[in-house]
Amino acid sequence: MMDIIVALYQTVVSLFLFLYQEIYGFLHMDGILELFVYAKKGDFSSLQTWDGITSLLRQIWGIIFFLEVTGLLIKRKFKIGEDYRMPFFISLFNSLIGRYISIGVIAYCIGLCSPYAIFKAESSWYIFIYGYIVWEFAYYVYHWSSHNVRILWCLHSVHHAPKTMNLSVSGVRFFLELTYLFAVNVTICILLGVPPVILAIIMSIDSIWGEMLHIGDNFLPNARFGFLGKLIITPSHHRVHHARNPLYLDTNYCVLLNVWDRLFGSYQPEEDDIKIEYGISREMNSDSFLDVYFGEILDLCKDIIYAPTLKHKLLYIIMPPGWNHTGDHKTASMERQRFLDARQQEHREANFQTVSQERSANEESISTI
Ligand SMILES: [Zn+2]
Numbered sequence: 001m002m003d004i005i006v007a008l009y010q011t012v013v014s015l016f017l018f019l020y021q022e023i024y025g026f027l028h029m030d031g032i033l034e035l036f037v038y039a040k041k042g043d044f045s046s047l048q049t050w051d052g053i054t055s056l057l058r059q060i061w062g063i064i065f066f067l068e069v070t071g072l073l074i075k076r077k078f079k080i081g082e083d084y085r086m087p088f089f090i091s092l093f094n095s096l097i098g099r100y101i102s103i104g105v106i107a108y109c110i111g112l113c114s115p116y117a118i119f120k121a122e123s124s125w126y127i128f129i130y131g132y133i134v135w136e137f138a139y140y141v142y143h144w145s146s147h148n149v150r151i152l153w154c155l156h157s158v159h160h161a162p163k164t165m166n167l168s169v170s171g172v173r174f175f176l177e178l179t180y181l182f183a184v185n186v187t188i189c190i191l192l193g194v195p196p197v198i199l200a201i202i203m204s205i206d207s208i209w210g211e212m213l214h215i216g217d218n219f220l221p222n223a224r225f226g227f228l229g230k231l232i233i234t235p236s237h238h239r240v241h242h243a244r245n246p247l248y249l250d251t252n253y254c255v256l257l258n259v260w261d262r263l264f265g266s267y268q269p270e271e272d273d274i275k276i277e278y279g280i281s282r283e284m285n286s287d288s289f290l291d292v293y294f295g296e297i298l299d300l301c302k303d304i305i306y307a308p309t310l311k312h313k314l315l316y317i318i319m320p321p322g323w324n325h326t327g328d329h330k331t332a333s334m335e336r337q338r339f340l341d342a343r344q345q346e347h348r349e350a351n352f353q354t355v356s357q358e359r360s361a362n363e364e365s366i367s368t369i
């Protein structure tokens, strides 16, 4: 009996510690407290190492997270239920299940693909630049396919579910999504000759900038970053990516360099007269964990069950969200194209009206002469 009580006690304590660690990590408290320790000791020597720099950035994120929440509290716009509860539960769920899967996938892909790399390169600054461009390409492949292959959208849609933007959104993911991301990215990078050491550095920059892209618009309303925004992906671009306005759908897939978005035609800056509406097109209860996490999977299952033939069932799995076996498709790219065509038509009509007004004004002035 005593053994059972001790085991129960240990389980409760472990659960409590796990929850404490998760809340602590979710609030980025480790970063803030580390900064206090450095300041107290007056010793910042560890910041001269790569680990020190990434740790410093985590500290900055911690402070931004704190200011983001404080700003919302001051403006009385802080809604813990709508804005932070769901991201926290999803982070917790992912930690419970997927924490170690991703690390295993990275190691497995490096081991599997290294012998087939197109060349073996030593680490250098130009290989780093090459590596980063390859990484962004790989990320584009992962991200584009996540939006355009229905089964993969089921994983990725969780990240697009929040109806507001703040730093906690970066952790809102289906637990298998990072596994897919790493499998695609690490495989492509290693096969294209990016050395694992360089890859590790790129991955840490990517995760730091990837988190920064989700900075709240309440905290930083204009995040276009001026001229820099023409060269790199900014939080403003990523807000556009999270929007469900027709013009913004399926754009800005990159994380830091916008080169592939520009090359493949998916680059879209934020426009002043189109206010971003966050979320996904499907009607969804953003307060329901089950709907956010499994809603898209359920919809896909329904479509597969009711599809008339085996071919249609398979197509539902691999075609873009919105594809329909009846031919009545409502995909994101079609919706965006419809918007662009309508806007072009409006411009044409407005130009035509201006030209005709100018012509009639000229005719009037000639007749009065
Ligand atoms: Zn996305």
Ligand SMILES: [Zn+2]
Pocket (backbone or CB within 6 Å): 159, 170, 214, 238, 242
């Ligand atoms: Zn995002």
